[in-house]
Amino acid sequence: MYDPTIFENVKVAFENHVYDLDNIDQKITITNRIDRMDLAVLARDFAIQFKVVGLQNITAEISLTASLKELAGELLELPGENPGCVLCLRFMKHVQHVKNQCYQIEKSLNSIWKDDIELTQTLSFEYGQDPSNYLNNIELNFKEKINEAHMEDIPDFLFHVLKTVEVLDRI
Numbered sequence: 055m056y057d058p059t060i061f062e063n064v065k066v067a068f069e070n071h072v073y074d075l076d077n078i079d080q081k082i083t084i085t086n087r088i089d090r091m092d093l094a095v096l097a098r099d100f101a102i103q104f105k106v107v108g109l110q111n112i113t114a115e116i117s118l119t120a121s122l123k124e125l126a127g128e129l130l131e132l133p134g135e136n137p138g139c140v141l142c143l144r145f146m147k148h149v150q151h152v153k154n155q156c157y158q159i160e161k162s163l164n165s166i167w168k169d170d171i172e173l174t175q176t177l178s179f180e181y182g183q184d185p186s187n188y189l190n191n192i193e194l195n196f197k198e199k200i201n202e203a204h205m206e207d208i209p210d211f212l213f214h215v216l217k218t219v220e221v222l223d224r225i
Contacts (some may be wrong), residue, residue: 060128060201061120061139065089065100067205068116071212072102081216082106085113096122106219114219115144124199138199143171143215145192147222152177152188158225159192166218170196192222 058066075082086103101117118139127135149155156175163173172195177188 059098059120059125060137061098061100061118061125063202064139064200064205065098065118067208068100068118069102071208072104072116075212075216076104080107082114086115096125098125106216106223109219109223111147112219112222113146114215115146116215117142117144118200136199138201141196141200143194143196143218145194145218145222147190147192147225149177149188149190150186155225156190159190159222162221162225163192163194163218166214166221167194170198172197 072082072084076084082104084102084104086101088099088101090099091097092099098120099117100119101115103113103115105113118141120139123135124137124139126132128137147159149159156177159175160173163171174193174195176191176193178191179185179188
C-alpha cells in the first residue's frame with residue numbers, strides 16, 4: 055500500500071489550512087500555487103502565494119521543499135537521517151527608505167519569529183523606473199526541518215504569518 059511521504063502529508067495539511075483562510079474565513083486571497091517535482095535533482099517543491107484581504111501591497115508565500123536526501127532518507131529508512139521538509143516564508147514589499155525600513159523589518163521579524171529563522175532581504179528595482187522605490191524580497195528560512203509532528207502547529211503558524219503581513223504593512 056502507498057504510504058505518502060512527509061512532504062506530501064505536510065503539503066496537504068498546509069494546503070487545507072491556507073485554502074480555508076481563503077474560501078471559508080475570507081482573510082486571504084490566494085494568488086499563485088506551485089507544486090513541482092524537479093526531475094533534474096529529484097526534489098519536491100511546493101509554494102502557495104497569497105495576499106491578506108485589505109493589505110494588497112504585500113505578497114506572502116509559504117514554501118516547502120524536500121531534497122533527494124530527505125526523500126531517500128525517509129523512504130529507505132536510513133539510520134541517522136532526520137527526514138522532513140525545509141520551510142521558507144517570503145514576503146514581497148516595496149520600500150522607499152531602504153536603510154530605515156529594512157532595519158525596522160529585520161527588527162520586527164526577529165521579534166515575531168525569535169531565533170527560529172535566518173532572515174535575508176534582497177532589494178531590486180526595474181530598470182528605467184525610479185530607483186528610490188525598491189522591491190524588498192524578504193525571506194525567512196526556518197532552521198529546523200518540519201514533519202508530521204508539526205502539523206498541529208499549522209494554525210498558530212499561519213496566525214503568525216498573517217500578523218507578519220500586518221506588521222510589514224505598517225513599516
